[in-house]
Structures are given as structure tokens and as C-alpha cells.
Amino acid sequence: MKRLKFSFDTTVQYSASVAGHQLALRCVPMTDAVQHLEKCTVTIEPAPLPQPLQDGFGNTVYWYSASEPHTELRYASSGVAVVDKSKADEAAPNPAFRCPGLRTKPGRTLLQVSSAMPKAGTYEAAEALCHAVHSLLQYTPGVTDNTTTAEEALRGGIGVCQDYAQVFVALARLAGWSARYCMGLSVGEGATHAWAEIYYKGHWHGFDPTRDCAADERYLRFGVGRDSADCPVEQGIFFGSAAQSQMIRTRVTEL
Known part of the structure; x- marks a missing residue:
């Protein structure tokens, strides 16, 4: 069993304003028989944080919507996860x-x-x-x-x-x-x-x-x-004609 402290931070910059942003974000560790979250903080800007849902594979997904014009998107998560591969047998695979x-x-x-x-x-x-x-x-x-x-x-x-x-x-x-x-x-x-x-x-x-x-x-x-x-981290569409650049910073350490 290991306790892992993680941070995941992505910033996407657009060369011009975009709007009507619709995204599916998989930016937090999933929870199942082997791993679970002790604590987790999630931020998404510029729009309010939506409630997390699960997709058909059990992944945690934030269905994000930002209607107002913006030139930058940032989403981040941090926390502590426990991974224990000695747990009881998992369910039969999909x-x-x-x-x-x-x-x-x-x-x-x-x-x-x-x-x-x-x-x-x-x-x-x-x-x-x-x-x-x-x-x-x-x-x-x-x-x-x-x-x-x-x-x-x-x-x-x-x-x-x-x-x-x-x-x-x-x-x-x-x-x-x-x-x-x-x-x-x-x-x-x-x-x-x-x-x-x-x-x-x-x-x-x-x-x-x-x-x-x-x-x-x-x-x-x-x-x-x-x-x-x-299971992409980020998947979606927006209205506007803009080039985009992405910066990702991640870190995982054992506690």
C-alpha cells in the first residue's frame, strides 16, 4: 500500500477570445477497489466547478461549460490518494x-x-x-x-x-x-x-x-x-477561431 501526494495543473491559453466552451475533463484520480482518494481539491476557471460524474468506464468526469468569452482555461487538482493492490478481488472486467x-x-x-x-x-x-x-x-x-x-x-x-x-x-x-x-x-x-x-x-x-x-x-x-x-484528460469544443498552447505541471510523491 502506498499513499501518494499528487498535483495536476493545466493551463490552456488562446490567441483570441473563445466562448461556448463545452468540455469533459478527467483531471482527478479515479476511485475503485485498488485506489481511493483521502482528500482532493479541484479548481476550474473561468466557470463554476460542476459536480463530478462517472462515465461508462468508471472514470470521474467534470462536464464543464463556460459560455462567456475567455482567453485562458485552467484546471487543477491536488490531494492524497491511496493505492493498495492487495485488496480483495475486483469485479469481473467490462x-x-x-x-x-x-x-x-x-x-x-x-x-x-x-x-x-x-x-x-x-x-x-x-x-x-x-x-x-x-x-x-x-x-x-x-x-x-x-x-x-x-x-x-x-x-x-x-x-x-x-x-x-x-x-x-x-x-x-x-x-x-x-x-x-x-x-x-x-x-x-x-x-x-x-x-x-x-x-x-x-x-x-x-x-x-x-x-x-x-x-x-x-x-x-x-x-x-x-x-x-x-479517456482523454480534456475533450470538447468551443466557438471561436484561435490557436491554443498548453502548459502542464504534474507531481507525485510518496508519503
């Missing part, structure tokens, strides 16, 4: 986690690589898959974006944490696992991170193919889904 999402639909490259991967059945097979995905991609910032699919990343052999996690999830499902994409933070400073989890013997087991390691109790999930399309 059947959706056996199905491809928008960005994890297998194509020729994924199917070819999958034929050489170990089939579902043991924890060691899942570890082997993590090692394999780590070796199949080269970490290369700036060449993929948030719309890149697992098929495209694997075909190019390059990507960032989102791509590693999506390739892992796609191959895991082809091997017969229930697998889910995870978005959140890990101990340290920086930005959001992505990894994956496989359901095995009543528990979700985390794997980080980017770092080629297990995703243990130092990882804090903000959202899960079939892939990144199901």
Missing part, C-alpha cells in the same frame, strides 16, 4: 475490454506481430508481451499525436507512451486477454503518462511497456478505456 477501440483496431501489422506473441494464460506471458512491445518501438517524441493508432505506431516502429500502451493493449486482446489502456501519473514530475493493465486471476495487473516494467502502486490512474480515445 466486456468492452476484450474489444478494440477507435485506436486499437488490429490491422495487418498487428495481426502479423500477434502471431509470434505468447497466448494469454500466465503472468509470465503478460510480462513477455511487455518486454516485446518495449523492443518493437523506439521512443520518439513529436512524430505521433493523439490520433495515432496502434497499427500506425507499430508499422512505423516509433512513438511515445500512448503508442506503447495502445500497441500493448491491442496485442494483449489478440492474445486473448481482457486489457485496458490507463492514463494518469506516476511518481515524479512531468506530464501525464500512459500504461496498460491485464485482467488475470481476479485482479488488474499493470504493465508499462514504455519503461519495460510493472506498473505498481506508484502509478495513479486518472482514466481507463479501450484506448486513449475513451
